[in-house]
Every structure is written in C-alpha cells, then in structure tokens.
Amino acid sequence: MKIKWVKADITRLEVDAVVNAANSMLLGGGGVDGAIHRAAGPELLEECRTLNGCETGKAKITRGYRLPVKHVIHTVGPVWHGGSRNEESLLKECYVNSLKLADEQGLKSIAFPNISTGVYRFPKERAAEIAVDAVKNFPAKFVEEVTFVCFDEENFEIYKRRLE
Ligand code: AR6
Numbered sequence: 217m218k219i220k221w222v223k224a225d226i227t228r229l230e231v232d233a234v235v236n237a238a239n240s241m242l243l244g245g246g247g248v249d250g251a252i253h254r255a256a257g258p259e260l261l262e263e264c265r266t267l268n269g270c271e272t273g274k275a276k277i278t279r280g281y282r283l284p285v286k287h288v289i290h291t292v293g294p295v296w297h298g299g300s301r302n303e304e305s306l307l308k309e310c311y312v313n314s315l316k317l318a319d320e321q322g323l324k325s326i327a328f329p330n331i332s333t334g335v336y337r338f339p340k341e342r343a344a345e346i347a348v349d350a351v352k353n354f355p356a357k358f359v360e361e362v363t364f365v366c367f368d369e370e371n372f373e374i375y376k377r378r379l380e
Contacts, residue, residue: 217356219348221364221375227255229365232323233287234280235314237331240269240292242276248329248367257282264290273309277317287323289314293332296339304346307332311350319358327363330371344374 226234226248236252239245242264244253253260259281267290270276275291291314294306310331318326328347332338344364351362364379366372 217351217354217359218361219351219364219379220361221366221372221379223366223369223372225251225367226327226329226365227251227283229327229363230284231325231327231361231363232285233277233289233318233321233326234283234285234365235275235326235328235331236288236290237293237329237334237336238270238290240271242267242269242290242292247334252283252288255283256280256288260288273306273313275310275313275317277321287318287321289317289326291331293336293338296332296337303332303338304342307338307343307346308350311347312354315351315354315356315359315362319354319356322358324358325361325363326359327365329365329367333371340371340374344371344378348375348378 263278272292291310294303333340
C-alpha cells in the first residue's frame with residue numbers, strides 16, 4: 217500500500233473516497249465536516265439523514281455528490297478527555313473501520329483528514345502515530361493508496377517527519 221501525505225483542502229482531492237471527521241449526529245458541523253458538506257451540496261445531508269447517526273469509532277458510507285470523489289466515509293472521532301476514556305483505541309477504530317468500508321466497496325484510493333485533532337483536541341503527535349500504525353497494519357485487498365490530508369502546518373510537519 218502506498219502512503220502519501222499532503223497539505224491540502226480535502227474537498228479538492230480526486231480519490232475514490234474521502235473520510236469525514238464527523239460527529240455522532242452525522243448532520244454536518246464545523247471544521248472539515250462543514251467543508252465537506254458545503255462542497256458536496258445538500259444532497260449529502262439528505263443521505264446522511266437516513267443513516268441514524270454513527271457511534272464514536274464507527275464509520276458509515278455515502279455518495280460524494282458534488283465532490284470529485286465517489287464516496288464519503290463518515291467516521292466519528294473521540295473527544296480528547298485526557299486519555300483515560302479509551303480515546304486511543306477509538307481513534308484507531310476510526311481509521312480501521314473506514315479502511316474496512318473502503319475495502320469492502322473495492323475502492324482503491326482513500327484520503328483521511330487528521331481525525332479528532334481539531335475541536336476534539338486529540339494531541340496531534342499521538343494521533344498521527346495511531347493513524348499511521350492503523351493504516352500500515354491494515355490487511356487491504358483493494359485499497360492501494362492512502363493519503364493523509366493535513367490542513368494545518370503543525371500536522372503536516374508531524375506526518376512529514378513520521379513518513380519521510
Ligand atoms: N480539509 C482537510 N482538513 C481540514 C479541513 C479541510 N477543508 N478543515 C479542517 N481540517 P475538525 P475533529 C482539519 O475540528 O477534531 C466538526 O464540527 C483540521 O485542521 O474538523 O474530529 C464535526 O461536526 C484538523 O486537523 O474535526 C464534529 O463535531 C482536522 O481537520 C467535530 O468538528 C480535524 O478537525 C469533530 O472534531
């Protein structure tokens with residue numbers, strides 16, 4: 217599996233699926249969630265309304281609508297509470313369950329934002345370590361390329377150091 221990292225707006229990426237760092241309602245929000253819904257258009261929200269939300273660590277898939285992708289995989293990262301509420305395993309589950317969905321659909325390329333490292337306040341260095349480990353250890357059948365999409369300079373430098 218090829219692993220890449222870029223500094224970019226995830227709504228501009230042309231891949232089979234982009235992952236959305238959503239909340240358990242799956243009805244949009246701020247940050248990357250807001251950007252994805254704005255770029256995909258109202259049809260995305262319509263489909264999300266049919267999903268009945270999503271638990272932390274789990275993932276659900278929709279179409280990509282006006283985004284240049286086939287699918288959006290919505291996952292719900294943990295809110296960081298200091299590390300004693302299973303945050304690390306839940307973050308790992310976000311990556312693994314998103315990859316499982318992509319692989320089940322036979323998708324070849326997937327792009328992840330830095331889940332939970334925005335308003336959910338997960339420490340960035342540890343989040344990157346968990347993300348990279350989860351991807352490297354995933355037994356993919358179809359997924360060939362994973363892109364870590366960093367939006368802020370700090371995350372970009374962290375991924376660069378870890379993957380270069
Ligand atoms: N493209 C790529 N990455 C982005 C973009 C973008 N357009 N915009 C922000 N990021 P956050 P969370 C990065 O807060 O911490 C939402 O309101 C950002 O720099 O979007 O998982 C949801 O509805 C950061 O590194 O998500 C939830 O309520 C990363 O995306 C809640 O926020 C994640 O930041 C989820 O919080």
